[in-house]
Amino acid sequence: MRMPMPKTAGAQSDAQKAFEKLKSLAGTWQGSVMGIPVQMTIRVTSRGNAILHEVTSSGMPDNPITMIYVDGDRLLLTHYCDSGNRPRMEGKISPDGNSVEFTFFDITGNTEKGFMNRIAFTIVDANHHNEESTFMLPGNKSFRAGGVLQRTK
Numbered sequence: 001m002r003m004p005m006p007k008t009a010g011a012q013s014d015a016q017k018a019f020e021k022l023k024s025l026a027g028t029w030q031g032s033v034m035g036i037p038v039q040m041t042i043r044v045t046s047r048g049n050a051i052l053h054e055v056t057s058s059g060m061p062d063n064p065i066t067m068i069y070v071d072g073d074r075l076l077l078t079h080y081c082d083s084g085n086r087p088r089m090e091g092k093i094s095p096d097g098n099s100v101e102f103t104f105f106d107i108t109g110n111t112e113k114g115f116m117n118r119i120a121f122t123i124v125d126a127n128h129h130n131e132e133s134t135f136m137l138p139g140n141k142s143f144r145a146g147g148v149l150q151r152t153k
Contacts, residue, residue: 015075018093018100022051022068022121025129031149033131040131040149066119077102079116085109087116098123114138127151 012020022042029040036057043052053066066079068091075091086109089102104117118134132146 013070013073014093015070015073015091017097018075018091019051019068019070021093021097021123022100023048024123024126025121026051028152029129029149030152031147033147034145038147039152075100075102077119079119081109081116083110083113083115085111085115089117089119111136112138117142124148 023044025042026044027042029042031038031040038055038057041052041054041056043054044050045052049069051068053068054063055065056063060082062082064080064082066077068075068077070076075093077089077091079087079089081087085107087104087107089104091100091102093100099120099122101120102118107115114135114137116133117136120130120132122130122132124130128148128150130146130148132144134142134144136142
């Protein structure tokens with residue numbers, strides 16, 4: 001009796017390509033955002049199905065976390081913000097494959113204090129990447145924050 005050949009996976013979707021690219025950031029990073037020293041931990045979890053991104057900084061009472069995951073043909077991000085809300089964003093990989101930009105599509109929780117509505121990750125090399133985010137403030141004002149991060153392990 002002949003055994004059927006296993007099915008081969010088709011070509012990766014753009015969401016899967018972006019997710020795999022972001023997985024390469026797993027590790028511990030340090031840098032400065034708006035002049036404040038920060039440490040970021042990026043960890044692949046849930047049997048490779050999610051990426052946990054956590055920011056720590058001295059003097060912060062708590063740390064925001066972000067979860068990144070593929071849902072069908074979309075790359076999604078949920079940011080658990082220290083302002084008490086959870087914006088969700090959809091990510092797109094750049095044509096050169098080195099950047100993934102997430103843009104806002106919905107939110108839960110209180111938005112009175114503002115909320116993140118964009119974040120971009122740009123991989124410079126194996127030990128450096130840039131992160132830039134946009135935060136919406138009350139009165140429809142926004143500010144951008146970002147920095148270059150260096151891998152520490």
